[in-house]
Amino acid sequence: MPIDYSEREKSYELYRKGKQEGTWDPDEYDLEGDRADWQQFSEDEQHRFLATCSGFYDGEEDVTRTLAPYMMALDALPNEEMPFDTVQEEMYLAQQVYEEAKHTDFFSRYFEAVFGTQETAPYREGGYQEQGYSTDDLYDTADELRAAIDSGDRTELVYALGEAYLNYMGIVEAQLARGGYLSFDQMIELKAEEMRRDVVLESFQDAIGKVRQDETRHIENGRWVMRKLADAEPDIVADIYEPRIEEYVENRLLADPLYDDQPFDGYDQRAIGNRVTQFLQDTVDYIGADRFERYGDVRATLEERQAAD
Ligand SMILES: [Fe+2]
Numbered sequence: 001m002p003i004d005y006s007e008r009e010k011s012y013e014l015y016r017k018g019k020q021e022g023t024w025d026p027d028e029y030d031l032e033g034d035r036a037d038w039q040q041f042s043e044d045e046q047h048r049f050l051a052t053c054s055g056f057y058d059g060e061e062d063v064t065r066t067l068a069p070y071m072m073a074l075d076a077l078p079n080e081e082m083p084f085d086t087v088q089e090e091m092y093l094a095q096q097v098y099e100e101a102k103h104t105d106f107f108s109r110y111f112e113a114v115f116g117t118q119e120t121a122p123y124r125e126g127g128y129q130e131q132g133y134s135t136d137d138l139y140d141t142a143d144e145l146r147a148a149i150d151s152g153d154r155t156e157l158v159y160a161l162g163e164a165y166l167n168y169m170g171i172v173e174a175q176l177a178r179g180g181y182l183s184f185d186q187m188i189e190l191k192a193e194e195m196r197r198d199v200v201l202e203s204f205q206d207a208i209g210k211v212r213q214d215e216t217r218h219i220e221n222g223r224w225v226m227r228k229l230a231d232a233e234p235d236i237v238a239d240i241y242e243p244r245i246e247e248y249v250e251n252r253l254l255a256d257p258l259y260d261d262q263p264f265d266g267y268d269q270r271a272i273g274n275r276v277t278q279f280l281q282d283t284v285d286y287i288g289a290d291r292f293e294r295y296g297d298v299r300a301t302l303e304e305r306q307a308a309d
């Protein structure tokens, strides 16, 4: 009996929540109205919207295909020595991989029925995923996890898992995907205003609402595991988390905006930047801000860095 069911942990709680919330079906959305709305987008607007959607479509497939080694790595840890139950976390991830498959399924269907294409490469050029960390890199992260499993070294495995959770849940989900949702919100709202409508792409908005709800659980679980891994190996914060966050800040938060041209009139990139900075602070706070040398206060460090440039 590997699970102590009298001690249900955060991962198990989130698994239970997911059983109730995560039951939506991408096939149930009627996409006729969305297809009509899409024809009202200008060519530039379509291209800009497709750029973010393409990042998501590819990204959802990438996260679906690279999550399995996380379960294998958890299973290779000595459960009784760890400050959390690795089996409950494995159950949680089993649910997450199904949800990621469903997100891929939704984008696949939407591309086919509304955008009339399965192409993503032409829209990704020079933008979204190509600057700094890309979901393509999750395949390398998965390889590193497999190598750590083979090493049989506990610390190496905990470090590899910490880096993997930071890349996947900490950066791709908590930062890149959430920034993308804010971008969708703005584009759709601005287009609706222009068309004097309450909402456009209604089924897209509804389904993305479900995806976001799933992702909120993925992010919370990821932050919780990162904290537990820091309890197991406190040096992981200085050795892995902080340098990895620094790299993200360098490549994304301090870099130039991804798009020079913004076809949606009134689009506010700064507002998104502020929210995304807060998301990073939330991750740091969840792990424990006092454990960080430089990024305990993200905004203060960012301002310092900007002043130095
Ligand atoms: Fe997803």
Ligand SMILES: [Fe+2]
Binding pocket: 063, 100, 173, 214, 215, 218
């Ligand atoms: Fe996710």
